[in-house]
Amino acid sequence: MERVLLLVDDEENIAAAIVRLLHRDGYKILRAKGGKEGLELLSQNQVGVIISDQRMPEMTGVEFLSKVKELYPETVRIVLSGYTDLNSVTDAINRGAIYKFLTKPWEDDLLRENVEEAFKRYELKLENVRLTQQLQAANEALSDINYDLEQRVADATREILRNFHALQISQDILDSLPVAVVGVGDDGLIAVANQRAHKLFGMQGKCPLLGEMAREVLPEVLLTGLKGHALNEQPNKEQMKLVSGDVFNYWCYSMSATSHVKGVILVADSDVLATGGDL
Known part of the structure; x- marks a missing residue:
């Protein structure tokens, strides 16, 4: 499965640096300068991990990722911003809208490790969804089989009762x-x-x-x-x-x-x- 990452940041130099850092890990990286553009890209691509800046025009990173959680709950969402924004994202972290908060400036290896971990988390979610769907399909098939079996048993029981009744009548006739x-x-x-x-x-x-x-x-x-x-x-x-x-x-x-x-x-x-x- 191709790993697709959406990077949302209005600062060109920051976005370019992150792309250069993460490109070596084989990700397909989509870029957006704001939340509106990011939502458009999400509607057109299956994205696994999102990295968003907090301070952006139109909507903040928290506002953007909160909307993403409602529309695409399987995605893993990361905020990358300065220490001064920590208080503004704490509530979003507690509500589950944000998976992790990473600070600027970042440590390259730490950022790469967190992105790798985020993709593994996303893929585990997809696998759980797939297994749940398979289990549901198996349960539905089993329910159909049980229903068919119940019908067969009911039909066989009725047939046995009819035959038993016929035998009783036959025996009564013989006895008379x-x-x-x-x-x-x-x-x-x-x-x-x-x-x-x-x-x-x-x-x-x-x-x-x-x-x-x-x-x-x-x-x-x-x-x-x-x-x-x-x-x-x-x-x-x-x-x-x-x-x-x-x-x-x-x-x-x-x-x-x-x-x-x-x-x-x-x-x-x-x-x-x-x-x-x-x-």
């Missing part, structure tokens, strides 16, 4: 059927069972069916029927006989080819056809 219905996945796990199925195969509802392996809870004769059932075959009515001797009709349906899952649906007529005896 006059037949026992059991859904067995391709892995042999029971995924669906209505109330009549629990009464028929689950010891009158005492033994849960959902989540159990079919081979562990369903009658052997029914498992044999499941294994022998051919996919895509029209279901035929079969009979099964429980250990109690009760005889029931049942049908076995394979999931259709368009289904998202594979498995078999068992439908059993829970009305007893016969009691006791052998099939």
Whole structure:
């Protein structure tokens, strides 16, 4: 970044001496003979450090730098004047309008050091501004992400609630059927069972069916029927006989080819056809 310095002094010989002194440090130096001209140059250039004399026509250095503070607060402002002007700039120093007060005549090395320090201060201000803007942009982006995430969570929650409600309705419909219905996945796990199925195969509802392996809870004769059932075959009515001797009709349906899952649906007529005896 180019370091631009504005020198405001109506005395030509003083200004020329300062320019010769500071030019060796690589600064771009702008010159103005008064506060009005200095404000014009500031409107056209990005200035980092300002050195102003105190006693000038039109407006004093303090008046000029006070206006600069309002318009360009990031600039670092230095007054260069005689000891007799110290009281007139004390209030401006306390208000922050002036960074430093340097006296005439000056010591060359001390002036150069103060100008170097002023530029470092200015560049630190710019870096803080840049970092603050980046942080603000990151916070805004994070806020947008959080809002989008909240919307996604809300949509997913609504979808889950709808699906849960639909499942409840589906289960209510299954429970109201006059037949026992059991859904067995391709892995042999029971995924669906209505109330009549629990009464028929689950010891009158005492033994849960959902989540159990079919081979562990369903009658052997029914498992044999499941294994022998051919996919895509029209279901035929079969009979099964429980250990109690009760005889029931049942049908076995394979999931259709368009289904998202594979498995078999068992439908059993829970009305007893016969009691006791052998099939």
